[in-house]
Amino acid sequence: MLKHFHKTSIISVYVFVMLLSAPWIMAQGSIGSKDSLEYYYGQALTFRHQNKISMAMEALDKAAKLSEEKEDIKALLDTFHKMALLYLELDNRETTIFYWDRAGVLLKDIEYPYGEAVHKFIDGTLLYRSGNNFQALSLLDEAKKLTNDKNLLNNMLLAEANIFLNIEKFDNASTNYYALLVNSDEFERAYLATLANLGLATMYDKQGKYGDSAKHAESALQLAQQNSFFREVLTANDFLARTYEKIGDYEKSLGYNKNLTQIKDSLFGIEKVKLEAKTANKIRFDQQSKTIGDLQAKNEELSASANRSEITAILTSAFLTIISILAVSLYRNNQIKLKTNDLLQTKNTELEQARDAAVSAMEAKSNFLSTVTHELRTPLYAVTGLTHLLLDENPAEHQKEHLKSLKFSGDYLLNFINDILQINKIDADKLEPLNIEFKLKKVLTDVIDSLQQNAKENDIKVVLDYDNNIPLNLLGDPLKISQVFMNLVGNALKFTKGGQVSVLARLKERSEDNATIHFEVSDNGIGISEQQQKNIFDSFEQGSIQINREYGGTGLGLTIVKSLLGLFKSSIHLKSKLGEGSTFYFELDLKVDETASLDEIPFELTVEDFEFEGLHILVVEDNKINQVITKKMLAKKGITCDIANNGNEAIDAAKNNEYACILMDIHMPGISGTEATVQIRKFNPDIPIIALTAISMEDSLDEFYAAGCNAVVTKPFKPEVFYQKIGENVFKTNLSDKV
Incomplete structure (x- = not known):
């Protein structure tokens, strides 16, 4: 007796997919010659997988027609x-019942244990899908007693495992799944093993054993890819x-989500759903049309015998059938x-989930890069700082070469870190172009x-070839333009080598408040x-390995x-x-600032403008090596300093002493430099505080300024930048008067 069935939310998606996929039973016998029943059954099995x-569907329709021609009821x-x-796999309840009923009618007239076993197997599958787990197990047990067909028994074994998994009898489910991993099924060995691996993956997932779960899912994916089981790949x-x-x-999660997005459209596209529905309707309509044709033939026979009633x-009957x-x-x-609307809604939901997973992965990547950057910059500060000090201490000639090589390596590593962070910030949408007044010719000249x-x-x-028609x-x-x-x-x-590099800027179009400028950078x-x-604009791509080895570089510049741009x-x-x-060229649309002053800035601050002799400042730094380096760099300019090892010492020192400024490390044990700055600002709002940090992300810099820092210097820094920041913040009032 057919049980009612419907979709149920209590069945997990993976077990649900396996149950749809599993119950495909080959007829007894092996794959035969072309245009034989076994051939069509084999085709249908391959296409289904x-x-x-x-x-x-079309292969099975041919098998049905051939069976009728041969009058082979079984x-x-x-x-x-x-x-x-x-049709059950297509979730087509109505047509599933149609063919199940037709098979049931034929079963009444013949003795066919194998057919009865399959009939009960289908009924059990329907019961399981409607949530009647124990009734399904009972029917499967009855079906097993009717046959010794290995393929059918293996499918029953899988169905039982799925039911045990659904009712959380994990030991029973595990026994069945592991038996199927090593099955010797003539027709579906790889397919059953794939579904068994998916079942084990789901089981271990339910138990919180995610490592074992991932291992079996990877095995399932490998088998599915090797055998083109596209639904199972998905x-x-x-x-x-x-x-x-x-x-x-x-x-890894992001990688599999990308795979998922790429293959989903090809497997479950709207056009594919329509095609399958159209094929299903056609085959069923043909079957029903045949029934009507049989009725019409019988009608003609009765007309000949004048049996009007x-x-x-x-x-x-024919009218009612039509x-x-x-x-x-x-x-x-x-x-x-x-179903089309449901599919669209489902796909939208899945795409949103994939997007959220990608965002989470991107945030994890940004956090990882931020942490690694800080850990790299801190020791790099010691390397570049000590190298600078040693070069300033008149080393022997044979030592200079080694020190210069060390300095080059430190600078190279720093540029590499900065390039990676630059790309990361752009990818994370943390960079936005400014809109401030500037002089383009000065930017190009400075570069x-x-x-x-x-x-x-x-x-x-x-050579700079600059069009003077470009607005000033x-x-x-x-x-960013200079970058x-x-x-x-x-x-x-x-x-x-030994050639010429040309930088060209030409005014292409000009309107009242806009200018389109064409740029070229050429070399020979x-x-x-x-x-x-x-591939030249891809990350870490310089054309070839040989070019990379000969010329060096990270391959990130063009990226x-x-x-x-x-x-x-x-x-x-x-x-x-x-x-x-080569010639690289591009165009920029820039606004024209007609109200800006046409005069050049008459005075610019340089390091030489500052008289540092006699300054006394506070250095807040927890790293002993960095303390030594910073102290020596200050001493070279005649600056004396006190050292605070942490934020609490910094607060006490700032309360009890007078300093020209404070150099504040941000990341320290105890309270951070940001928190120490907030506390110092409560009793001394005027003292210049310069943050020294290994973090270069813009969102972090905003946090430092909000806490009360006057400037931020990113470690490792160039000495001239270091001195410049101190001078600007300590002497800015005097310099303003001087200007």
């Missing part, structure tokens, strides 16, 4: 059972994304619309002047091949340029030939 449902019954299971990726998120491995009954078909068709169309030393070392001439005062972000040109010109210098260096140009809604382009050089 590969989620090609419409092709599986084969037709087997085919109806397979169709019922296939299930395993989804499961692994969630499991690694629970474990805390966000990189029977003719009337047949016509009435009306039923029309009603079913209307119902099915409505169901298709509902070229800062790189002139590198150019001279390589016998390169750097523009609004934009001069720092773009530092990377582009620096790149050109690195790959050019080694050039870039067409193949290498495809940063591309990302920074993206903030301005611009894009970088490249023209290049091997051996002839």
Whole structure:
């Protein structure tokens, strides 16, 4: 007797998918020659495993027609059972019942234990799906007594395992699943092992054993990929994304979420659902049309015998059948619309979940980089600081070469860290372009002047070709624009020997308050091949390993340029030939500031303007090596200092002594430098406080200023920047008077 069934929320999604996938029983016998029943059954099985449902339906439809031609009742019954299971997988309740009933009618007229076993198996599956676990187990037990077919028994074993898992009889479920891992099934060995691995993964997940759960899900994914079990590939990726998120491995979770997004459309697209529904309706309509045709044939026979009453009954029956078909068709169309809407809603939900997982992974990545940066910058401060001090102490000539190499390595490592952080900040949407007044020609000139030393070392001439029609005062972000040109010109210098690097700026369009400017950076260096140009803007990409080894560098410069220009809604382009050089070009739309002063700034602060001799300051630093380095750097300028080892000592020292300024380390044991600054500001709002920190993220800098810091210096710092910040904050009043 068929039990009522419906969707239920108490069954987990993975067990639900396995139950839909598992009950596919091969007919007794092996795969036969083409156009035989065994051939069509084998085709249907292969297509079903590969989620090609419409092709599986068509193969079974051919099997049904062949069974009728041969008048093979058992084969037709087997085919109806397979169709019922296939429509059950599509969650098509009505058509499942249609074929299950047709198989049941045939079973009444023949003695066929195998067919009865499959019939009970389907009924048990329906009971399980409706939440009647114990009734389902009872039916499965009855079915097992009717057959010794290995494939059917293996599928029953899997169904029982899923039911045991649902009612949390984990020992029973585990026994069945592990037995299926080593099954020797003739038709579905790999498929059953895949589903058994998914079952074990779900079981261990329920028990909180996420490591074992991930291991079996990985095994399931490997088997599914090897055998093109597309539905199981999707299930395993989804499961692994969630499991690694629970474990805390966000990189792996994000990877599986990306896999999930890429394959989901191909497996469960709206067009695919429509195609499968169309194929299902066509095959069922053909079956019903055949029934009507049989009735019409019988009607003609009765007409010949003048049996009018029977003719009337047949016509009435045919009429009612046609009306039923029309009603079913209307119902099915409505169901298709509902399912399509449900599918769209489900996909939207899944995409939102994937987006949230990606955001979580990105936040974890940012936090990781922030922590690693601080841990790297702190010892790097000691390396660069000590190197600077040793170079200033007149080392022997043979020592200078080693010290310069050490300084170069420290600077290289620092630039590498800064490049990675720059990309991370752009990826995390933590950078926004400023909109301040600046002079473009001065920005370009400053960039070229800062790189002139590198150019001279390589016998390169750097030329600026600047269009004087470009408005003098523009609004934009001069720092990010200078970063773009530092990377582009620096790149050109690195790959050019004894040649010329040209920087071009041309006014392309001008309106009342806008200017579109075309930029080019050209060189006559080694050039870039067409193949290498495809990947040249990718991270850590310099064209080839040989180029990386010969010229050095991180391969992040052009990635940063591309990302920074993206903030301005611009894009970088490249023209290049091997051996002839390269030209990078782009355009920027900038606002024109007509109200700004046309005069140059008459006075700029430099380190030489400050007389540091006699200053006494407080250095707050918990690292002993950093204390020594900072103290020696101050002593070189005639500055004396007191040392505070933590925030509490800093507060006490600031209360009891007079200092020209305070150099405040941020990360210390006890109270942090930020908290110490807040406390000092309560009794001394005027003393300059300069934060020394290994953190360079903008959101952290805002926190320091909010606490009361006057300036922030990021470690490791260049000595001239260090002295400049002290001078600006200690002598700014005098310098303002001087100006």
